[in-house]
Amino acid sequence: MIGRLPRIAVLLLLATLVSCAPDAFDGGGRMLTANEVVIGLSAALTGSGIGPLGVDILRGAELAVAERPMLDVAGYSFPVRLETQDDLCSPEGGQAAANRFVADPQVAAVVGPMCSSGCRAAAPIFDAAGFTTISPSCTNSDLTSGAFESFNRMVVSDGVQGVVAADYIYETLGVTRIATLHDGSPYGEDLVRKVAARFTELGGFVVAQDAINVGDDDFRALLEDIGRESPELIYFAGFALEGARLSEQRFDARLERVIFMGADGIDTQDFIYFAGEAADGVYASTSIPVLDEAFDNFLARYVEVYGEAPPGPYHANAYDATELLLDGIASVATVTPDGLLQVDRAALASYVRTVRDRQGLTGTINALGNGEMLATADIAIVRVEDDRFRQVAIGRVRENNVMITQVDAP
Amino acid sequence: MTEQPEAIASSSRGQPGAFVRSWRDIRRNPLPLFGWLLFILLLFAALRNLLPLGQQTAEYSPEQFLRQIIFGLAQGSIYAMLALGYTMVYSVLSILHFAHGEVFMTGAYAGYFVLNAAARMGALATNPLLSVLFTLAAGMVASVIAALLLERFVYRPVRDTPPVVSLIVAVGASLVLQQGFIRLFGEAARRYPTVNLYAFPYLFPSFGCDASGTVCRGIDLLDGRYDVSFLGFNLRLLPIHAVVFAAALAFMLALWFYVSRTSAGRAMRAVAEDRSVAILMGVDANRVIVRVFALGGLLAGAAGVLYAFYNHQVSPLIGFSPGIKGLTAAALGGLGNVPGAMLGGLLLGIVESVAPSLLGLSAQLKDVIIFGILVLVLLFRPGGVLGESVAEKRG
Amino acid sequence: MNLLDVRDLFAYRGTVLAVKGVSLAVGQGEIIALLGGNGAGKSTLLHAISGLIAPVSGQVVFAGESLLNVAPHQRVHAGLVLAPQGRRIFARMSVYENLLMGAHGQRDRQLIRERMTTVVGRFPRLGERFRQFAGTLSGGEQQMLVMARALMTQPRLLLLDEPSLGLAPALTHEIYDVIRTLPQEGISVLLADQNSHLALSIAGRGYIMRNGIIIREGNSPQLQRDSAIAEAFLGNRGRPG
């Protein structure tokens, strides 16, 4: 036994190292030549609590492609196709998906990855290959700090989401003591930091801060620990499975009166299913499309095609991202003498980074030049009532001012 | 040539198959055990006082400590049930039954299908006791089947190869089971239906009463929470904690009785100590090994279902963490040692629950703490907390 | 008819072909000595007979039945038992439990009790240590326990592998005195030992093994006479006894 354990440790270590080793790839051609328009889509399509988010993204992109099955360039018409990779909402998954896309000579640009951890891991690979990506859902605020050329996002940064959430907690709910938890992901960590900073700035107290591991099952002792600081609200930045456990185990740790609030990571039906009765009254913040006729039509089509309401919040973001990429390709592409599509990757990248005042489902798209495409979108605060997340308020951030408007119950 | 009784006696110590002896050892001399517990607690306290850890300001009260210990005991009972399986398999085969976590998961899953069917048919509402018993039975049967298949097709073919071979094969089998479940049933987690099973109306006459307060059904065994004042401590007690703990204790005692008092158990210990000689005495070693796997599966299945009643979610991935913890618990208690496995499991659960608060560390680090303790114990006491300090094996 | 007939047996020990065409016979009520120095192949032969090692070829016939398709643990129930070399007791069981292991599979408690009484009658020392862990016994007591445990199976043929190895002369004699009486109880014995004088003093016939083959066989007086030569030949000095 004694002699054996270290060997196990070494084996496990080796296995981990092997699985972490990045595939080397030395940038592809900067000029794409293809006979069709292929948009890569990188999202987590499987996995409890995260799969529905990815499926929702895929559907948004599919609807965009369904509207434009052919792309016209200089009198030629090229079929448009989505090429999907499951990125598992993890750094390794994002990396693997990115490696497959940059190695594929057909892929023009990519929608995705889905999670901030994956975006962060994939961005250097896309950078090296000169790719353009638009993530519909990577909200970590650091991603646009200038390090990545390839990274763009059609979603509001957590800076905005966190600010709205903190304002809602402090101003509308009147809560002054919160505890924050995150799941160790870049998304969770960053969001919690944003919420805590804003909340403190407003005059509230963050009385406890901790983190959990994805996949852990028993958070009761942790909740008990948090409880002794008597927070009025627990803010959790992570995904549905852990969120559901936390929300449910609150009751075992005598924290049933403490409000539970998450973010877009738990804004799924999955969360409600897993948390059972403990989902009741749980809040979440989530970025939402502009509520107008175009969006209503889109939603109607979505329900018609897929037979259900969207299982996640990012369908419109994915739709806008795909649309924008297709427009970009149409505008920068040329046709070779033998009738092939040719796209200058650099031109496409610069097209995406200079878009201005474009009206999308998610709001007015204005590229800031650093990868942010949506600086001014709305954030909704939703709350579980009768087994559904329902909007209770909408927050708008303009510069450093937050405007929160209550939504009346329908 | 003269005899050397001492030398001979001491050279036969520290073999696997320590099922019973260590228990008697503790009874005779519980000091080392208490010493260890004390040492660990002191270490916590010292670290906590020495290092300005964490930013919590509120007092960590004995009440909180007690509450966390109760949580730890519940989770630890699950680990203990798994550890019993690891320990038995190790003692007869000297292998780490790495796929045991997946056996556990199989039970939880099988239980889910039965319980879910019962919920759909309405049987859960009309006859909760029967539904729960069927769920448990299904989980146990499924786990036994999984364990037996593993024994027959994974462990038996590599039985007499070097340990590292069986370890690799076991890790492989564990992945195959996990991936197999993902392919079959999807990766998505499922929620165990909520079960309201009322029990002991006479023991708890004021619990579970209907609106009029005239009919009282007792406590809600699996889903109830009750606030109780006890010695000045305000506790929220969950009957499921008691259920899980009682189940672990009952299984451990039954197993201990089986191993130390029955002829089949004696045969098991014989195979554990010296398989060839056991065979020479007429023991069908294969059958004993099959029985060990079946027993381990039985416990893992029960643990799986109870775990799911407690934590509500099942997925093909739930076996990993409890599996590793169970193995750790078995190692802490001394592989091959039945009471040790139980104690190791409970200790692990408690440490996991209490340590982050005591040390003022993040809950994220609880696994780090646990494996740190495992490493320390293995360094200073290779035979486990309850094991002998000499751990040489007969070649 | 012989109780045990071994014909032209070949068996490996690990990667070593340690038994190379051995034939021998044990008759009802006989004590047969199997002599030979260290590494001669005695243990391998006994393991092959008891089934712990599967022979590569050859026949093992016990009481008229071939044992080739009989699982090793079933051979015990047929009346063939090996008391292995090297005091392989169950150290973590009490003496009592060790003896019970010899009666494994026997459901009749009365019968077990009777056998226990008989066996303990033969080895009174064990009776004094009944509840003690076997691991705490002295070397001689452990050797006795190995024999006693084997006798608990009520064998028709007892294969004894080096019962005197490493024991003081007094204990050796004590053990040999027991072996001597076994045929009267209907138990035949195949006794492997390096101490040829001692073994031949109680055996009617014997075989001398070397390098996996039988190099000499005969009745005891014959072999006694040869033993000086044999010992020189085998390089085995024997031990005082």
Ligand SMILES: Nc1ncnc2c1ncn2[C@@H]1O[C@H](COP(=O)(O)OP(=O)(O)O)[C@@H](O)[C@H]1O
């Ligand atoms: N465990 C083992 N593995 C491989 N070879 C062995 C082993 N034990 C003994 N041998 C070899 O097998 C042969 C026969 O050994 P053995 O049957 O033990 O002889 P004996 O009992 O007469 O001393 C010897 O050559 C010895 O070196």
Ligand SMILES: [Mg+2]
């Ligand atoms: Mg020998």
